[in-house]
Amino acid sequence: MDKKKIVGHSEERWDAIAKVKGQANYTGDFSFKHLLHAKILRSTIAHGYVKSYDIAEAAQMPGVIKIFLPEDLPHHLYSTAGHPWNLDPAKRDIEDRTMLTRHVHVYGDDIALVVARTELQAKKAMLKIKVEYDEYPVYLTPEAAMAPDAMRIHPERENAFASSEVGFGDVKQSLKDADYVIARHLTTPVQQHLHLENQIAVAYQSSDQRWTCISSTQIPHICRRIVAQANGIDWSQVRVKKPFIGGGFGNKQEIIIEPLVVALSRALGGRPVQIALTREETIAYTRTRHAISYDMKIGVNQDGHLTAIDCDVLSNQGGYASHGHAVGGKGGTFINALYRADSLRFSAKTVYTNIATAGAMRGYGMPQVIFALESIIDDAADKIGMDPIKFRQINHQPDGFYNQLGQTKQRDFLIEQCLVKGRAAFHWDEKLAASQAYKTGVKRRGVGIAAFSFGTAVWPFGLETSSARLFALPDGTFKLQVGATEIGQGADTALAQMAAETLGVPFKSVIRDVMTDTDLDPYDTGAYASRQTYIGGVAVKKAAEEMKQKILKRAETEFKVQLEHMDIVDGNIVYRADGDLVTTVKDMAMQSYYDWDTAGSMETYSSINVHHNSYGSGCSLAEVEVDIETGQVKLLSLMNVHDSGKIINPLLASGQVDGGMAMSAAYGLNEELLYNKAGKPLNNNMLDYKLPTAMDLPDLEGVFVESQDPLGPYGNKALGENPDVSPAPAIRNAVKNAIGVGIDKIPLTPELVYNQYQAAQKAAKGDL
C-alpha cells in the first residue's frame, strides 16, 4: 500500500487564501480604542552627547500626550540581539544600550519619544524639539575607530571589542611552500534587509494586568525575555503575540521597538501605544548586514593543490554590539567546510563605529566571507590556468569529512554533485565558448562560478531547542502548535506537512496557528539560522509520532488488532499488510471525546534539544555582459544549485531560492547603504537604495541536488539563507571573465567597473 507523500509535495501554503483575500491580519491591522502613537526623536549627529532638550514648544503641539526623555524611562542595560539566553554570563550578548540615551552612538540614535493621539501629531511635535549636543569625532570604518588616538565609543570597552582566531597548521610555512601566493583585500558593503513590512509593535496592559505586545517579530519567545529585561520586570509579566508578518530577513531577530512600546504603555496607565517605523527609519536606524573586509592570502601549486588559506577580517559593527562578533567571527568553520588546504588561519576583529548598528541578516556573515573566499579562489584558478569548476572539484572537502572547527561530521555533503550538475544544467561550457565572440568591442561577455557551504541552525555555537504540541480534534483533524515562527517564508506550511506526513492524515487535516502567542504556544527560539524545519521539524515529528501511537493504541483497544499490524494512511487506520480498513482517525478522535468509558482527549507534546548539525552546500553560476564604455553590467543568466537534503515543499523552496538569488545578485551589483563624513545615511529610501526590480534580473534558475540528510528529521537541512550566499561572487567572477579584471569590492557599480577597467588598461599599456 503506497503512502501518499506529503513531504516533498508542493502543498499550497495554508495562509495563501487569507493573504489573497486580505483576511490575514498584520500588526498594523489590529484596532484599539484610544490607541496612542509614538515617534522616536532621532539624533542628528552620529557621535556625541545630548546636553539639553527644549521641549516647550513641542509639548504645546496639538494632540501631544507626553514627551519622554532618557531620564523618564527605565535604564536597564540590554542587548537587542535575538539569541537564546545564556546561563553563563560570559557568553551573553553584550548589553550596551538603554531604551533612550543621551549618549549618541549612531546617527538617528533614540534620544526622546513623543506620544500623541495621531501619528502625524506625534511627528509634527517631534520636529519642534530642540536639541543641543556635545559632538565627538565620528568613526565610519574599523580602521578609523582603531586608530591609537580614537576615543572609545562605549567607554566600558575598546572599540575593537571582540576578536578570535581559528585554524590549523602553519600558514606562513605553507605560503612559502606554494608555487604561487595570491593576496587580495576584499570588501563588502552595508546591505539592508528591506523586508516589505517595516517594524511595528503595539503594547497595552491586558485585563490580567500583564503587558501584551503585538509585534512583527521573528522571535516571540526571545522578544518576551528582552522586553522584560529592558523594562526590569518579570519575564512572565510580558506576553508577546506575533500575527502575520511581512518578512524580516534577520532584522526582526532584533528586539528594537518592542521594549519602547511596553515602557510607554507602562508609563501611560496601560493605554495602547504603537510605534510604526517608516521605511526611511527602517533602512537607516534598525539593523544592517555588516560591512566586512578581508585581507586574504592563498597559496596554490601549479597542479591546483591549495597549501594555505590565510585571512584577516575586520567587521564593522556600527554603534551597538547587537549580534556582535558572531557574524564577523564566522567564516573559518565554513571555509574549512568547503576547501581542503594544508593550513588555515582565520583571524577576525569586530569593531564599534558610528554607522548604523549591524546585526543579523539572511546568511549571517556567509555572504561576506564567501564573496571574499570565492573571489580569491577563482583568481587562483586563473593564476594556474585551470578551469574554475575543476579547480573547485579538486579542492573541495569530501562527503563525510569531519570538520573539527564546527565539531561536525559533514554527512551527505554534496558539493561535488552540485558542481557537476551546475556545469551541465547551466550549459557552462557552451556559454563560455559563446562568450569568446564578445571579447572585443564595447560589450564583453563572461561566465563565473562560486561555491559555498552552509550550516543548519546554530549548534555547536548556540543552543538549539524547540517544542511542539498536537491536539486531536473530534472530527479527526489536528491542531498543531509550535513556537517556531512563520514570517512569510512558509515555515508553518512545511511544519504542517511534516505533521501530516508522520500522522498519516491529509495535509488539510492539520490546523495551524494564525498567531504565535507566548502564552499559548510552546517554546521555540524563533525564525533564524535556517533552523525551523530542521530543529522545529524534530519537535513536530516527535509529537506526531506519539500522537500516531495514541490513535493506534485506541484502535487496538477497540478492535483487538495488534498495534504493529496497523498503520494510518490518508486518515484511515488500515492493516499494514494489505491496506484493508480497520477504522478511521475520525472515529477514534470522536471516541476520544465522547465514548462513555474510554473518553480522554488525545494530546501530545514534545520538547527537544539538538546537538548536531548538517551542512548544506551549493554553487551559483552567472553569465554577464559588461559595457566597457559605461561600466554597466547586465546579468544575462543566473543559476543556483543547492544541496539542501530533502526538499519539503518544492514550490516554497523555489520561492526561497529566487528571493535569495535576487538579494545576492543586487548585493553584488547595486545595493549599498551610504553615509556622508558625519555619519548621516544618504540613501535610506527605496529610490536611492537600489533594491532590484523584476526588470533588473534574468529568469532565476534554481536546481536541487536532492538527497536524504541522515540527521534532518525528514532528510532536510538548511535552505532559507543558502541561496543568498554565492550569486554575488559568481557575478564578480563572471565580470572578471568578461573584461579580464578581478574587482575586489562590491557592489560592482558602473563607475567602479569602468574605473577598474580603465586602470587595468593603463597598467597593461605601462607594462608594454
Added chain:
Amino acid sequence: MYDITGYHEAHSLADVFAVIRTDPHARIVAGGTDVLVKNRAEAATYAEVALIGIREIPELQGIRLEVDGTISIGALCSFDEIEHDPIIRQHMGLLAQAVSLVGGPQTRHMGTIGGNICNAGPGADSSPSLLAYNAVLEIQSPTGTRHLPIRDLFTGPSQTVLKPGDVVVRINVAQADYQGYVGYYTKFARRNALDIANQSCAALIKVNDQQEIQDLRIAFGASAPTPVRAPHAEAYAQGKTISADVLKAIGTACLKDTKTHSGRNSKAFRDHLVTVLPGRNIMTALKGDE
C-alpha cells in the same frame, strides 16, 4: 504620513485661480507622483497645505494634431497615455521612448507630463526630449495666456520661472521640429525600472542620404542644475558626415554646455558619460533598431 490640510477639486481654470486667490499656499496636484511624495516627506511648501485637483479640467487633456501640423499635448496626459498615443508614436518617437522609462507602470499611469515639467527635476525623463523638440509651453494665469519655450523654463533644481497662479496647460511642438528627425534617449540609471536618471541624454537627428548631419539636437538630464541642450556640439555637427571621430568630437563638445558635479557618481565619470552617450544615441537612432 501625509500632511494635507484640505482639498479642492477644480473643474475649470477659473476654479483654480479662485482657490489660489483665497489660499496662495494651495498646491496644484495632478497625478500626485511628486507632490504627494514631497508632502509625506514634509518638504517646505508641500506639507501643511491644501491641494487643488485639476484632473477634471478639459483644456489640459488629450493629444491633438493641429491643422498646421503642430502636435499639442495636454499637460494632464499621463506618461502611459503619451507612450501609447498613435500621433506621438508616429511623429515623436523619442518622446514616446523617453516617457516609457519613467518609474514603473503605476507611476506612468498616474504621473503627467505637465507635472514632470513643472516639478523641474534635473533628471526628469520627459525634459531632454521636449528640449530637443523645441517644445513650447502654453501657460494660463489669471492675467491671460502666454507661450514659453521650454528652454526658458528651468532656473535651477526644482525651480522654474513659473509664478503662483501659472498653470501649464499644453505642450506644443511645431511640425518643423519633429518632421524628418529620428531620435534616441538613454536613461542612465542603476535600475531598469522604478528609478530616476543618474544622468540622461536625448539625441534628435536629421541626416541626408550621404549621412551628412542636417540638424542635430542633444539634450541632457542630470548633467547640469537643469535639463540642458548642447548648442556647441549641435553647431559643430552641422553638415558633418557621421564617423567615429565626428561622434567623439560631438561628445567632447557637449562638455561645454553641461555642468556636472560629484554626487551619486563622481564628476569625472559623469563627464565621461556626457562624452559617450550622444554618439551612442545617434548611432542607435539612425539604426532604428532599438
